[in-house]
Structures are given as C-alpha cells and as structure tokens.
Amino acid sequence: MLKVAVLVSGRGSNLQALIDVCAKDDFPAEIVTVISNVPDVFALERAAKAGIATSVVNHKNYPDRQSFETELQVAIGDSGAELVCLAGFMRILTDGFVNQWRDRLVNIHPSLLPSFKGVHVHEQALEAGVKVSGCTVHFVVPDLDSGPIIAQETVPVLQDDDADALAARILEAEHRCYPEALRLIAEGRVVVTGNKTVIQTALA
Numbered sequence: 001m002l003k004v005a006v007l008v009s010g011r012g013s014n015l016q017a018l019i020d021v022c023a024k025d026d027f028p029a030e031i032v033t034v035i036s037n038v039p040d041v042f043a044l045e046r047a048a049k050a051g052i053a054t055s056v057v058n059h060k061n062y063p064d065r066q067s068f069e070t071e072l073q074v075a076i077g078d079s080g081a082e083l084v085c086l087a088g089f090m091r092i093l094t095d096g097f098v099n100q101w102r103d104r105l106v107n108i109h110p111s112l113l114p115s116f117k118g119v120h121v122h123e124q125a126l127e128a129g130v131k132v133s134g135c136t137v138h139f140v141v142p143d144l145d146s147g148p149i150i151a152q153e154t155v156p157v158l159q160d161d162d163a164d165a166l167a168a169r170i171l172e173a174e175h176r177c178y179p180e181a182l183r184l185i186a187e188g189r190v191v192v193t194g195n196k197t198v199i200q201t202a203l204a
C-alpha cells in the first residue's frame, strides 16, 4: 500500500474522490494524513469522517515560507507518507520543498496544461475561446503548473458557459482523473522521463 498525504485548503471535493477510491477493495494506496493550511475547512471534516488523521499547519502562524514548510515537512514525515497529493492546496511551495519531493509530489489543475496556468483558469479558457478544456494531474516541479503530466481528461466548452458552469463540468472530470492517476502511481506504472511520463501497461 502506498502511503499518501493529502494537502488541502478548502472544500476538499478532490480529497473526497481520493478517500472514496482508497476505500475500495484492493486499491493500492491509503491516505495516512490530511493536512490543511487553513483551519476549519470542510476538507478536514471529510477526512475526520473517514477516520483519517488530520492536522492544521496554518501559514499565518509562521513568520516566513521556510518555517511554514519546515512544519509541513514534520507533519508529512510523522505520517510516514511516501507520496504527497495537493488537492486544492492554495500555497505556492518553495523550490526546496518541491525538489525534496521530486516525482513524489502530485497536483491537479483544472485546465489542459500547458494551457491556462495559474489562477482564473476558466476565465482564461473562455477568453481564449477553446472548444474543449479539462483537467490535468501532474508531478510538481519548481515552475508553476509545469511538471510531467500523468493524466488528463477533456470536457466540452459550451457556447453559453460562464466560468462557474465550466468549473463545475471540469470538477466532475477531476473526480475521475485524480483517483485514476493515483492508481497508476500506486501500481508503480508511472515512469518519469525528462518532463514527460510513460505509463506502463498493466500486467495481466
């Protein structure tokens, strides 16, 4: 079983998708801790309900990014996690942290990367007039939203979409894509080569 720490900052619907898939028989990963940088968010309730250990490392209690991340590392280290999944975690991590977790730190982003990095992603997509958008699960590297892509799912962009409508459609895809990516990683089938991944075929 691959031990996973999930980092959150908010409602935690992607966390829920990961909790649900980990609860399935024979799923090769387990969530050992959920850590939030924001107190009292719904994601923490979801974790507690599933019987998963939680902690809050509130960035506001630390004088700088470094000391915040040191505490984050302690919380992750204490859990024994081997993989860290960011699920709506709204803090930029330093290069030091990212490099320490190289190829073991995963994020989900609500666009088809490398299009529409950063924030206001759905507004960017609508502005560009794309006819499809979607989500991307990728390894985190120091450059924002740029690491090796593990899995993507597309959704149509409809004529009368606003950002909320598009976000909702993409979120449903996220809830399929993140669990599937976690499965591939936990099965040891994701090989990073340069800035790409190769997904190895499952053994029969």
Ligand code: GRF
Residues within 6 Å of the ligand: 010, 011, 012, 013, 014, 015, 087, 088, 089, 108, 109, 110, 171, 174
């Ligand atoms: C998702 O859209 C995710 O792609 C982005 O932040 C949102 C988090 O939503 N990084 P939730 O907290 O998982 O519901």
